[in-house]
Amino acid sequence: MADASFNNKRLILARNRRGMTAKALAEETGLAANTISRLENGLNDPDTDTIKKLATALRYPHQFFLGDDPEFLDSEAVSFRSLSKMASKERNAALAGGALGLQLSEWVEQRFQLPEPNLIDLSYETDPEAAAIALRQHWGIGEKPIGNMIGLLETNGVRVFSLAEQTKNVDAFSFWKSQKPFVFLNTYKTAEHSIFDAAHELGHLVLHMHGGPEESQQAEREANAFASAFLVPAADVKARMPRLIDVNIIIRAKLRWRVSAMAMAYRLRRLGLLTEWQYKSACIELGKRGYRSGEPEGIERETSSVWHKILERLWTERVTKDEIAQNLCVPVDEIDCLLDGVMRTRNSPPLRNTVTLSAVK
Numbered sequence: 001m002a003d004a005s006f007n008n009k010r011l012i013l014a015r016n017r018r019g020m021t022a023k024a025l026a027e028e029t030g031l032a033a034n035t036i037s038r039l040e041n042g043l044n045d046p047d048t049d050t051i052k053k054l055a056t057a058l059r060y061p062h063q064f065f066l067g068d069d070p071e072f073l074d075s076e077a078v079s080f081r082s083l084s085k086m087a088s089k090e091r092n093a094a095l096a097g098g099a100l101g102l103q104l105s106e107w108v109e110q111r112f113q114l115p116e117p118n119l120i121d122l123s124y125e126t127d128p129e130a131a132a133i134a135l136r137q138h139w140g141i142g143e144k145p146i147g148n149m150i151g152l153l154e155t156n157g158v159r160v161f162s163l164a165e166q167t168k169n170v171d172a173f174s175f176w177k178s179q180k181p182f183v184f185l186n187t188y189k190t191a192e193h194s195i196f197d198a199a200h201e202l203g204h205l206v207l208h209m210h211g212g213p214e215e216s217q218q219a220e221r222e223a224n225a226f227a228s229a230f231l232v233p234a235a236d237v238k239a240r241m242p243r244l245i246d247v248n249i250i251i252r253a254k255l256r257w258r259v260s261a262m263a264m265a266y267r268l269r270r271l272g273l274l275t276e277w278q279y280k281s282a283c284i285e286l287g288k289r290g291y292r293s294g295e296p297e298g299i300e301r302e303t304s305s306v307w308h309k310i311l312e313r314l315w316t317e318r319v320t321k322d323e324i325a326q327n328l329c330v331p332v333d334e335i336d337c338l339l340d341g342v343m344r345t346r347n348s349p350p351l352r353n354t355v356t357l358s359a360v361k
Contacts, residue, residue, distance in 0.1 A: 005066040006051060008042040013070050014058045015040075017096035017334070019089050028057040063329040071177075073098045077211075078175045079204035079219070086170060094163060094170050098184055101161045101338050102177060103328050108310060115306075117157035117181055122206040128222050131207055132229035143233040145257050149198045150342055153183060154306045158205070160198075162187045162341025174201035181205045187341030190294060191301040192260040198302075199227035232257045232267045241273055247285045251297060258299055261291040304342040311343075 015025055022040065026033040031053065038044040039054075046054070055062045073095045080086065080094070108114070120138050125131040136142065139156060146152055150160050163170065163184040171193070174183045183201045185194050203226030208219055237257075242249065245268060254264040265286065269279035283292075290296045311321070321339075325332040 006039075006046055007065060007067060007069065008040050009069050009072070010065050010067060011054060012040050013072070013096050013099055014054075014060045014064065016092040017100065018058050019093045020058070021089070025054075025057060029053040059331055059333075061326075061329050061331065067329060070099050071102050073102075073175065073177075078173050079201065079208060079223070080170075080173045090170050094173060094184070097163050097334075097337065098173065098175070098182070100328075100330060100334050101159075101182065101184060103330070104161075104324070104335065104338055105159050105180075105182070107324065107328060112310060112313070114159070115155060115157040117179065119156065119158070119181055119202075119206050119209075121209050123209050125207065128203065128207065128225035129229040129234070131203070132226050133233070135202075135206060136230065136233070143236040145236070146195075146231060148302050148305075149195045149231075149258075150185075150302045151305050153198060153202065154304060157181065158183055158202070160185065160304060160306070160342055161338045163337065172197035172201050174204050176205065176209065185341065187301070190260070191299050192254070192258065192263070192295050195258055195302060196227055196231065196260065196263060199230050200224060202230065203227055228259075228263065228267050228270070231259050232264070234271055237267065237271060237273070241268070245274060245278070247282055247289070250282060250286070251291075255297065255299065260295055261286050302342075304339075307339055307343055311339075 015022065020028070022036045023033055025031075026036045029036075029050075031050065035044065035050075039046055039050075051062060051065055054060075055065065075091065075095060078095065078098065080091070086094075118139070120135065122131040122134060125134065139152070141152070153160055158181045161182070161184050163172070163186050170186050171189065172183065172185045174181065176182070183198060183205075185197055185201075187194055189197070200223045203223035204219070207222055207226060237253075240256075241253065250264050250268070251261055253268075254261045257264065259267070262283065265274065265279055265282045268274045269276070274282065286292065314320075314324070321335045322332050325335050328335075
């Protein structure tokens with residue numbers, strides 16, 4: 001007996017999110033590959049037993065496949081941090097995660113009033129350094145180091161989620177949807193890497209608000225330059241760095257500006273505080289000390305103020321993450337993937353950027 005409410009688009013989303021090919025799903029369910037193809041193209045109506053097999057194989061609730069059309073993300077409108085390294089399977093899984101993030105965001109915004117977006121359109125600006133200065137001025141943060149990049153984004157209306165992809169090929173991505181900015185961060189990387197990713201995506205949001213340059217590599221260079229200038233303001237660096245700079249000074253400096261040691265060295269080179277020879281020598285020495293593959297003297301991972309407050313408020317109403325998942329008809333592990341990477345841990349220090357939430361009346 002057919003289930004007329006089955007939504008083929010939700011099957012595609014769940015399969016993409018689990019990183020499975022149609023062939024792999026067919027093998028997992030014991031269904032023919034042609035059957036999976038016909039189901040995804042809306043040519044067949046599956047019976048209840050078939051939906052159960054799909055739900056079991058994909059570890060999604062049965063009800064997920066019976067909802068309205070999901071809001072797919074247009075890959076052309078999404079700025080990926082490392083698109084060139086990404087396999088299509090990884091890209092599709094990340095985009096599916098973004099679609100689930102939109103569902104969660106909509107659910108939350110029906111219940112809470114989140115900060116309104118406070119970003120400015122800097123697409124006219126040809127110099128990423130000038131754009132970074134303009135946004136800092138707009139936000140009134142001067143040239144001081146940023147204590148919590150996630151908190152700063154949230155204070156200014158950016159919706160931030162984590163994307164727990166166990167791969168180094170998916171760094172982060174961002175997009176505008178319904179006039180709201182979204183950033184998804186892969187917290188699989190070091191804290192310093194995630195901070196730079198967040199600033200990089202902020203660069204895309206303000207520099208490429210209407211779409212990036214035709215050459216995607218150019219858009220990436222612009223976002224990188226913006227992130228470097230936004231996190232490590234030129235005037236502050238020049239005022240504080242000594243005339244003679246060695247690797248130990250670079251390591252101390254990176255702790256102040258909360259970037260990786262390699263990013264700090266690169267910024268010093270760009271500002272003319274290191275010669276090309278000094279920069280290359282510093283990179284070699286940093287590599288020997290383990291800074292090419294990680295951050296031996298790493299900083300505390302940043303966490304979200306908004307999501308902590310939301311879950312805390314929901315908990316007072318006895319609403320758990322399991323209940324949120326049930327409301328959205330998604331597995332609770334997807335809620336965890338979207339939130340755990342940006343949630344405060346028990347030993348985390350107080351956040352500098354705070355957000356006041358109010359319930360939607």
